[in-house]
Structures are given as structure tokens and as C-alpha cells.
Amino acid sequence: MNTQVRKKLGILPLTLMVVGSIVGSGIFSLPQNMAEGAGAGAILIAWVITLFGMLMLTRIFQYLSIRFYKINDGLYGYVRAGFGDYIGFNAAWGYWISAWMSCTSYLVILFSALGSFDCFSYFGNGTTFPAVIGALIFLWIVNSFVLKGIYHAFLLNCLVTLAKIVPIGLFIVCIILAFKVDTFKTDFWGTPQLGSIVDQIKNTMLYTVWVYLGIESATVYASRAKSILSISRATFFGFAITSLLLICVSVLSLGIVPQQELAEMKNPSMALVIEHVVGNWGATFINIGLIVSVSGGLLSWLLLAAEMLFLSGQGDDHTVPSCFGKLNKKGTPANALYLTSTLISILIILAHFYQSGYNTLIQLSTSMVLIPYLLSALFVLKLAINRGKAYLIFLGSTGSIYGVWLIYAGGVSYLLLSMILYGIGLVFYLYARKQRALPAFSFLHDKIYAITIIILAITAIIYFYVLPN
Numbered sequence: 004m005n006t007q008v009r010k011k012l013g014i015l016p017l018t019l020m021v022v023g024s025i026v027g028s029g030i031f032s033l034p035q036n037m038a039e040g041a042g043a044g045a046i047l048i049a050w051v052i053t054l055f056g057m058l059m060l061t062r063i064f065q066y067l068s069i070r071f072y073k074i075n076d077g078l079y080g081y082v083r084a085g086f087g088d089y090i091g092f093n094a095a096w097g098y099w100i101s102a103w104m105s106c107t108s109y110l111v112i113l114f115s116a117l118g119s120f121d122c123f124s125y126f127g128n129g130t131t132f133p134a135v136i137g138a139l140i141f142l143w144i145v146n147s148f149v150l151k152g153i154y155h156a157f158l159l160n161c162l163v164t165l166a167k168i169v170p171i172g173l174f175i176v177c178i179i180l181a182f183k184v185d186t187f188k189t190d191f192w193g194t195p196q197l198g199s200i201v202d203q204i205k206n207t208m209l210y211t212v213w214v215y216l217g218i219e220s221a222t223v224y225a226s227r228a229k230s231i232l233s234i235s236r237a238t239f240f241g242f243a244i245t246s247l248l249l250i251c252v253s254v255l256s257l258g259i260v261p262q263q264e265l266a267e268m269k270n271p272s273m274a275l276v277i278e279h280v281v282g283n284w285g286a287t288f289i290n291i292g293l294i295v296s297v298s299g300g301l302l303s304w305l306l307l308a309a310e311m312l313f314l315s316g317q318g319d320d321h322t323v324p325s326c327f328g329k330l331n332k333k334g335t336p337a338n339a340l341y342l343t344s345t346l347i348s349i350l351i352i353l354a355h356f357y358q359s360g361y362n363t364l365i366q367l368s369t370s371m372v373l374i375p376y377l378l379s380a381l382f383v384l385k386l387a388i389n390r391g392k393a394y395l396i397f398l399g400s401t402g403s404i405y406g407v408w409l410i411y412a413g414g415v416s417y418l419l420l421s422m423i424l425y426g427i428g429l430v431f432y433l434y435a436r437k438q439r440a441l442p443a444f445s446f447l448h449d450k451i452y453a454i455t456i457i458i459l460a461i462t463a464i465i466y467f468y469v470l471p472n
Contacts, residue, residue, distance in 0.1 A: 011228060011229040012224060012227050016157045020220050022244050022245055023217075026168070027297060032272055040197065043187055045203035049207040050254070053211040066395075077314065079095040093374070097375050099315075106305050109301040109304065110129075110138040111134075112297050114138055116293050118131075132355060135351055152333040157306075177285065179251075181259055182255055182258035187257050190262050223307055224310065259279055309340040310336065322432060323432070324431065373409045377410060384403050420467065
């Protein structure tokens with residue numbers, strides 16, 4: 004076996020994969036995003052609720068990785084073990100689509116950030132013709148690097164993740180030193196325009212939901228980890244590190260700039276906040292940090308997208324066409340990577356010609372990853388009911404409730420639209436079943452699930468694309 008395949012990943016690279024997946028572009032706009040809908044008091048309450056909910060999801064992934072240590076295909080494998088091939092396939096399919104759509108958003112944000120500098124002004128908002136050409140070139144350079152081996156790609160991801168933490172860490176240190184309690188207490192419970200405390204919490208939590216996407220990323224690489232404990236510990240450490248960074252950035256900024264002024268800032272608001280403290284060089288440093296962070300986010304999610312498609316295509320029990328379950332000589336899922344990069348390229352080109360449709364797809368991508376989260380929580384709840392263990396019942400029920408909340412917070416309209424993409428996935432699944440000489444569905448609940456998806460997909464097409472015309 005090739006050396007690239009034999010090398011296993013330890014706690015550090017897996018932890019940095021979790022951190023690198025979560026910390027992308029969102030944290031750089033978090034101060035303004037949070038202040039726009041709430042005062043400091045509501046923001047603190049929202050973080051308490053979010054931390055509890057995400058801790059439950061983190062514990063769920065930790066429990067599943069240890070309890071089902073023989074399952075080496077992570078989130079996809081857990082859902083498949085709990086509910087069968089078809090629902091397991093949908094978990095992998097939704098995660099894969101969400102991942103490569105996220106890569107597209109990172110490329111647009113990357114070249115938009117470069118466009119903020121005078122020497123690269125022709126990149127504009129990241130969707131201009133020069134930006135599209137630059138994004139395609141950069142994407143396929145990253146693609147070529149990943150083809151040389153997952154282990155080397157992980158090493159690069161470690162370096163980039165550490166590099167992106169530096170400007171964020173500097174930001175936190177600077178605002179701690181300049182923090183003013185009186186500024187933080189200004190309109191602590193918000194202004195009348197922001198609505199009630201409950202409304203403020205709900206508005207703010209919409210952002211706290213999105214910034215945690217990627218918390219499960221270590222489980223995706225279970226087959227490449229040195230041990231099961233590495234997966235569990237990396238998941239928790241990644242959660243702890245990113246929680247500290249996210250909360251410090253969003254909460255402490257309110258001690259530098261009053262809530263109303265912060266809410267009106269342009270993004271990336273981190274740059275403007277630190278500019279209040281140290282001047283223009285701080286803003287420039289943060290903007291450079293954004294570019295590094297987005298580049299790292301692209302690498303993390305490209306790796307995750309290709310790996311998820313590979314996992315669902317490998318072995319004799321694959322649920323997508325078997326061609327995607329093959330590794331090249333360097334241990335990289337080449338076919339899965341090529342398809343993923345091709346679809347990213349198409350969406351990048353779409354961004355140039357049809358920006359409003361592109362924005363809808365990017366928001367849709369977030370909705371799609373929430374369903375695999377909910378399915379994982381429901382699996383633990385199913386185990387808890389069968390075993391009657393109080394702790395598991397608590398973990399599974401709270402995780403499931405939070406999973407439903409995430410989907411609700413993401414918007415029912417985007418959930419409905421996601422059914423169109425899940426419906427397209429049925430073609431891949433049925434072809435894989437034909438390759439294995441198996442009937443289309445093994446269980447009655449699979450048929451019901453498939454029919455429900457098709458009905459909802461048709462409903463979405465009629466509601467969003469036929470009726471408006």
C-alpha cells in the first residue's frame with residue numbers, strides 16, 4: 004500500500020480540520036451581524052443557548068465515534084447504520100452538496116476581499132469576469148495539490164489554520180486591552196427598534212447557527228485517523244477553540260463600538276472595529292487575515308466534499324456509483340474530487356451571469372447540511388429509546404430538538420428548495436443499487452421517504468418557479 008494511504012491523522016491535524024472548517028469568512032463579519040439584531044444582553048443569552056445546543060451535537064458525534072468505532076465513514080456511516088442505505092445516502096448527498104457549494108462561496112469572498120485592495124480593484128465583488136477566471140485557476144491549482152495526497156493537503160490545512168488564528172488572536176488581545184465597560188453597557192438590552200428580548204435572541208441565533216457548520220468534520224475522516232479517541236477529542240477540542248474565538252470576537256467588540264454604531268458598519272466589521280483601536284494598519288492586517296482564512300476554508304471544505312462522496316462510493320455496499328469510491332496512487336479520491344471541482348467551477352461561472360440565483364444556492368447549501376445533523380441526533384435518540392438510558396435520552400432528545408431548531412432558523416423556504424437537490428440525488432442512488440443488483444429500496448420507510456422528497460421537490464418547483472410567472 005502507498006505511503007500516503009498508510010499515514011494516519013492524529014489529534015492535532017484533525018482538531019485543526021474542525022477549526023479550519025468552522026472558522027472561514029463568517030467570523031470576520033460576526034460583530035456587525037450580531038449587533039444588527041440585538042443588544043449585548045440578548046447576544047449573551049443567545050450564545051448560552053447556542054453553546055448548549057452545539058455542545059449536545061458535539062457530544063453526539065463524540066458518542067457515535069466511540070460507540071460505533073467499527074464504522075469508519077463518519078456521519079454518513081452513523082446515519083446509515085441507524086436508518087438504512089437510502090436515508091444514509093441522503094445524509095452523504097446533502098453533506099456533499101453543502102460542502103462544494105460552500106467552496107464556491109469561499110472563492111467569491113476570496114476574490115471580493117482581494118478586490119478591496121486598489122491593485123486588485125478589477126476583481127470587484129468577486130463575480131466579475133477577471134474574478135471568475137482567477138477563481139477557476141486558483142480552484143484547479145488547489146485541486147491539483149490535493150491530488151498529490153490527502154496527508155500533504157492536511158499538513159497545508161494545519162499551517163493555513165494556524166495562520167488564520169493569528170490575526171483573530173491579535174484582534175482579541177487588542178480589544179481586551181481597549182475594552183470599555185461603559186460602552187458595553189450602552190443599550191445593553193437593545194433599543195425599542197430591535198424588538199423584544201425574545202425577538203433579539205432569535206435574530207441573533209440565526210448567525211450563531213451558521214458559524215458552527217463543520218463541527219462534525221473530524222468524523223468524516225474516521226478511516227484515516229490514528230484512533231477513535233483522536234476523532235472524539237478532536238471534535239471536542241475544535242468545538243472549544245472555535246467557541247472561544249467566536250464569542251470573544253462578537254461580545255468584546257461591543258466594548259469598543261456601541262451597538263447601534265456597530266450594527267451600521269460595513270463588513271468585514273472586524274477590520275473596522277480594530278481600526279478604532281490601533282488605526283489603519285490593524286484593518287489591513289485583518290483584511291489579509293480574511294484572505295488567508297477564506298483560502299483555508301476552501302481547502303478544508305474541498306477535502307470534506309471529496310471525502311464524503313468517496314465514502315458513499317467505496318466498498319461493495321456503496322450507495323453512489325462505485326467509480327467515486329476509488330483512490331489514486333497517492334490515496335486521494337480522484338474521481339470524487341474531479342466531479343466536486345467541476346461542479347464548483349460551474350457554480351462560479353453561474354455567479355458571474357446570474358448573481359441572485361447564485362446567492363440563493365449558497366443559502367440553500369447551509370440548509371442541506373442541517374438535515375444530516377438532525378439525522379445523527381435522531382439516531383442517538385433511537386438508541387436511547389431502545390436502551391432506556393437516561394443520559395442518552397437526554398442527549399438524543401436535546402440534540403434532536405436543537406437540530407429541528409437549526410432547520411427552522413435556516414428558513415422553511417430553503418428546506419423546501421433543498422428537496423429539489425435531494426430529488427436529483429435519487430438518480431445517483433438508483434444507479435448504485437442497479438450496480439449492486441439490488442431492488443430500488445430495501446424497506447417501506449425508504450419508499451415513503453423517497454416519495455415525500457419527490458412530492459416536496461415538485462411542490463418547490465411549482466411554488467418557486469412556475470406560479471411566480
